Amino acid sequence: MKNIMNVALGIASSIGGFLDVGAIATAALAGAAFGVQMLWVLVLGTLCVMFLTEMVGRLACVSHHSLVDAVRERCGFRYFSFLLIGELFVDLLVLAAEIGGVAVALHLLTGIDYRWFVPIVAFALWLLIWLGTFSIVQNGVSLLGLITLAFVVGMWWMGPPWHEAMKAMVPSAPSHDAAKYWFIAVGIIGALFEPFMLNFYASGAIEEKWSLKDIAMNRVTAVLGMGFGAVIAVSIVMLSALTLGPHGIQVDSYEQAALMMVQPFGSWGIPLFAACLGIACFGASLQVALNLSYLFAQGFGWNWSENLRPHADARFALVYTLAIPVGAMLVIVLGDPLQITTFSMALNALLAPVIVFPLLILMNDRYYVREYRNHIVGNIFVAAIVIIAFLIAIVAIPLEVLGG
């Protein structure tokens, strides 16, 4: 019974944790601009992230290493430094996007400029990590994230075009705006396998002392949790396609994206969208800030655990204490949270190979995973998707940035 409860809690927190500012923004953009045509990107990315999540969980169960810890040990300090710089840059941008998402949600509810909320959100974030334990961060906030199931209800209410959605599972090229299409595709993939999420998942497994007996639970959590999470992201694409696109509304700001909930929910629509965005982003910003601490502490061999009091792992606490204000400042300095989001998600796709390829090496190394090594299908599938996303990102990012 206890195991079933653990699995249910894991799945529920994965669903809540799956959606963040990137998933919401890129799905809304895709639906408004291209209807349901981009669903195939979401499905392919979800399959890939299921494999990746299961792998990092298995690595933790068998070797008791987190991803960063193992990469540092297996690939050496020079490679780790390269990974550290890349992930620090991207994670700070993602943290800015998540804090911006919470601030925008409060702005939608109150009408007050989102910048006023940024320091308040940053302080609340820091306080929760400072005082909280890992289970509060992982389960508490992620469970609140189940409110995002409202997108599924909204889609259902609008009567989705199932037949067309099924057809859209087959990859297709756009009939217009190719640069925008591929940029959004890269953003969707970047939002799905954010590097911070992989190491956070593995670190969580270590925090919760997973062992060989948890391998099956890890597999179920990875597949069902990510699968149900993807259903919510698919719902956002469909809802946006059904409500925004037919009106000619493109998503250039969160104010426009929020309109997708008005048709199905009436006067509850905007508050519900704001609640979904705010809670999902707050949960994700906790994970990103903690992951930065995990990254430094595991890489440099410091004490680390969210379950320790801050004085017991002072350097771990120092990293998130510095990272949160930097993320908050980035939101204020860079402005436009939606643009920060789409750009940081595309950068995630660029960074993915730097973390995924060492993971594939680790997952085929007997020293780390013994007889629990990867199947060749998993290796080829994940490597192919990551390489394709990386190549598209190299082409699409300059085209979108320079060409508007």
Place this chain on the structure above:
Amino acid sequence: MRLLSVSLTVALTVVAAGCSKSPDKIAQEAREAAASWAATLSAAAEWWGGGEVSTSYVQTVVTQAHTSLHQEEQTARTSAGDAAAAPVRAVAAHAAAIADAVKRGDRAAAIEAGHAAASEVPVEKTPAIARPE
């Protein structure tokens, strides 16, 4: 080393040339942005009229529309001339009319200004159904 620097220069020039925007492209982008904001304003005004969105939300949308349209207008005027900026300016004027109507609490005037904004620029509607190449 020299070969590398020459190759990099050529590649950057090609990318820059390929990515630089023509006045036609800028004018088209300005039209698209104006059309999208016009559709947004029209929907927001109509839903505000029906009591489905709050006054603070519709004010937020109008403020955001005003900021975006102002930036779009400046870019269009500088790079593609006054004619390219005209549709953006027209939608911005209707946004101001909606803002006034919201301030007065005049729902009928807000809806009318919203419709006027939408009729100013032809809106390109995206069907929900996929239309691959």
